[in-house]
Amino acid sequence: MSDPKPTRGSYHHGDLRRALVDAALEILAEQGADSFTLRELARRVGVNHRAAYRHFADKTAVFAAVAEQGYLELVARMEAARAAAAPDLEAEVFASCEAYVAFALDRSAHFRVMLGPRLNEDGRFPELERAVQAAWGSLVALMDRAQRERGLRGERDDAVITLWAATHGLATLTLGRRLRVKRSALPAFTRRALAPVIAGLFKPA
Amino acid sequence: MSDPKPTRGSYHHGDLRRALVDAALEILAEQGADSFTLRELARRVGVNHRAAYRHFADKTAVFAAVAEQGYLELVARMEAARAAAAPDLEAEVFASCEAYVAFALDRSAHFRVMLGPRLNEDGRFPELERAVQAAWGSLVALMDRAQRERGLRGERDDAVITLWAATHGLATLTLGRRLRVKRSALPAFTRRALAPVIAGLFKPA
DNA sequence: ACCTGAACACCGTTCAAGT
């Protein structure tokens, strides 16, 4: 698992940055975000704790890289779920939101890094911003199509906000065990919780 | 502001516990939750950093006390908003949810302590649990009345989950500046975002 | 260029006393 042998001589490293991000994801999966430590990250990769600073300005920068990758995966999962449910629009919306909640539970520490205290407050990480925008864009596309095909009660952008808020709230409350759901019951649970939201967003048939 | 004079001789303290909780709220309001430190808390109250351990087992216990008080205030604000909007049911629901979101923004660090990583995972803080239940109960009462007076599309408990998720998601996304809203625009924003949810929960008129 | 090691100014928490 954590054999720290650095493939002797391989530092100058090939790709220390990528190794650090991968190891960070391992640590998050094993231990959660609160106890995440730059020093342990370096230990796991088998370098001095200062070495990370060659690639990341600080701990926040490591989290930003981790978060960016998380958004890419999140979008991929939402799009895949959506494709599998196509071409029924309503089914696609459900599937997309289900994928969001499932990601939050399956990758809880990763999700918390992504959607906990905002990392890019000072705009240092434009690539993170782009990844976030891609996720947002995925929902926009969905509500755009909803507007054209079914009609929305309100504006498209308001619909995106409502849908995201409901899905995100469900995800974080479930993640934090404020709502208790067995993993196997999650898809049905998500569906039941979001059904009124989707019904409220679409124009009555 | 932070004159640490301990009212000479008043330690043996009168109420060190209360002084610590009050100071913790000050620190949270000024600096946020991430940089919150037991040692600074003690400094601010003017006692040795070990003194807090007489009243709190650890840092989590301090947060639990802070969170408990937060839930009491949150319920109070929701109930007050609701009372002011009575007797129109729909107006009460909006007012209650608006109060939740407003609390999250006005007391953001406090809110994050309350609804961030769960403090009572191991059941050490039954009083916190009771305060959380009171908040939950406030929404249940509302949806209960909705069920009786207007009819809900689904089960009452599912309606509570949906309403809470949407409101909570809106609160956390706004709080983390994933959604950008001026404080003055918040009531209207909340209303617009939650309107489809409430429309979807109630039986069509 | 890339990595290291010592050092700094912090933490939370434990132990052993003091009044």
Add this chain to the structure above:
DNA sequence: ACCTGAACACCGTTCAAGT
């Protein structure tokens, strides 16, 4: 009972080298 002070095992980050 209640509070203190030294100590322990950590942090993130800076500075000054080493290869």
